Amino acid sequence: MPVPRDSRSANGKGLRPSKTQATESTRGEAVRAMESQETDKEENSQAKRSPSSPQGAPRKRSAFGDLTNAHQNQPTQSKKEVVKGTAKKVLRSTVAHDFSKNNEINLKKSGPKSLAEEASVSSEPTVKEGLMPVQEREEPVPVQKGPSVQEASGAGQPGPSEQMPRMENIEKVEEDPYIGAEYAKEIFKYMRKREEIFPISNYMVKQHDISKDMRAILVDWMVEVQENFELTHETLYLAVKLVDHYLMQVVCLRDKLQLIGSTALLIASKFEERCPPCIDDFLYICDDAYQREELLSMEINILHTLNYDINIPIAYRFLRKFAKCAHVNMETLTLARFICELTLQEYDYVQERASKLAASSFFLALKMKNVGKWTRSLERYSGYRSTDLFSLVKRLNFLLTYQHHDKLKAVRTKYSHKIFFEVAKTPTLDMLKLEDILKNSV
Known part of the structure; x- marks a missing residue:
């Protein structure tokens, strides 16, 4: 089988x-x-x-790191x-x-x-x-550009490295590619030159339907919008500049003032933010007082009036550079930012240069905290001597001591938070004491 x-x-x-x-x-x-x-x-x-x-x-936004x-x-x-x-x-x-x-x-x-x-x-x-390998490329940098400790404090003896501009010495190669340390010197010079292109005149003379107090109310509201939307401080500063430059050329009615402010925030957000709020958000914060077509029309009108040149120097950027030059802590820098931000809603400071306003705010913060002097490094880097800032420093200290707008407290409330080290509660300097400090600073 x-x-x-x-x-x-x-x-x-x-x-x-x-x-x-x-x-x-x-x-x-x-x-x-x-x-x-x-x-x-x-x-x-x-x-x-x-x-x-x-x-x-893994790292977020790696493509930007490669570009910058x-x-x-x-x-x-x-x-x-x-x-x-x-x-x-x-x-x-x-x-x-x-x-x-x-x-x-x-x-x-x-x-x-x-x-x-x-x-x-x-x-x-x-x-x-x-x-060239990394070690070979980076070893000579501290020898040629690295500032000594004595130079940073302004008390060292003249040496070979002091012949080089201080603006170039304080910049170091940072890990964050967004800082752009390699181009900081050229950027700083460029922004100082652009200050001369954007002067602001006394435009309230020809504004018959709005006043300084109305502008202060608008800026106070813009500060609240910046907080609610969690926008950067650069966006706030730039938006206020856009409002001032637009009002300098166009006569505005009071019922359109809030539309101008919200549109300026929209333009500044597109310029500064990575993810700017949408148009509907800005219509919502205006309590639907304006239509979408009105906001878009105002955006075109502002950009056309300013010739689409909105890269206006702001004091906030200069403050960061001055603090890096003086090697101060974050609390002192935040105090200087608080002083500088108070001036946004004050019309009397719109004609001041952004760099000088930042230098004076930083100078007053140094004296309030008693953490340093206006050194030779700061003079060289900012372009201002201590005596050039005395008059503006006195005005800023008066602004801190005596509030002009008692009801507008958005900035003071903002910097009274623990996140900002409660710098708004810092004791102010007596005017006579400030006079003595300024005399000793010469």
Whole structure:
């Protein structure tokens, strides 16, 4: 009787494979599975790896880091990592069991043409020859540009490094690519020159339907909007500047004043914010007093009146530079910001230059905290001597001591919070005491 085909044994006489063949095939499948899993694992790590982080950790907005810091060490390292990962990926897929020492030959022989050419053009030897290593590029920087401790305090003896501009010395290569430390000197000079292009005259003379108090109420409301929408302080300062420059050229009616303020905030948000609020949000904060078409028409009108040139220097940016030059803590800087922000709603300060207003606010904050003097470094960096700021410092101290608008407390309430170190509660200087301090500062 013939034996059924399915009942034959797996000893090589039947149709089933032998034990040795099954073991070899199983082992081969396991090896291929491990290789594919390892390749997928590396691809995932390359996809998650941020090109702006040398450690390979995920980082938000990495593309911006590449744009603003293209010549720094971080993109160089990420380029090496990508090249290494690409080379390994091609070698695994083509030469599974033979690792040759010459990567370019292996890639040209067995890898895809486009991928092999990319790896051969941007391989590690090319990177080392074309770009200087990080240590070699950054070691000479502290020797040439790094300020000494005595120079930072303004009490050192003249030396070789003092011949270089202080604006260039205090700038260091920062980890944050948004700071733009490499261009800080040129940016600062450029903004100082632009101050001369944007003078503000006494425009309230020709405004017959609005007054200084109405403007103060508008700015106080704009401060509340900035807090509610969590906008940056640069947006607030720029919006107030836009309002002043527009009112300087156009006669405004009182029922359109809030529309001008909300539209200025919209334009400043588009200029300063990463995610500006939408138009409906600005209509909502106006309690639907205006239509969408009115807001859009006012936006076009403001931009056309200002010739679409809205990069106006503001005092807030100068404050940050002065604080970095003096090496003060965050509480002192916040106090200076509070003093400077109080001037936004005061019409008497609209004709002051932004850099001088920032310097005077910072000078008064230093004296209120008793943390330093107006050093030679600050004079060189700001362009103002201490004697140039005395009259404006006295006015600012008077503004702190005697409130002109008792009902408008948005700025004082804002800086009374713990987040801002409650700097609004800082005791003010007596006017006679300030006079003595200024005399001793000469």
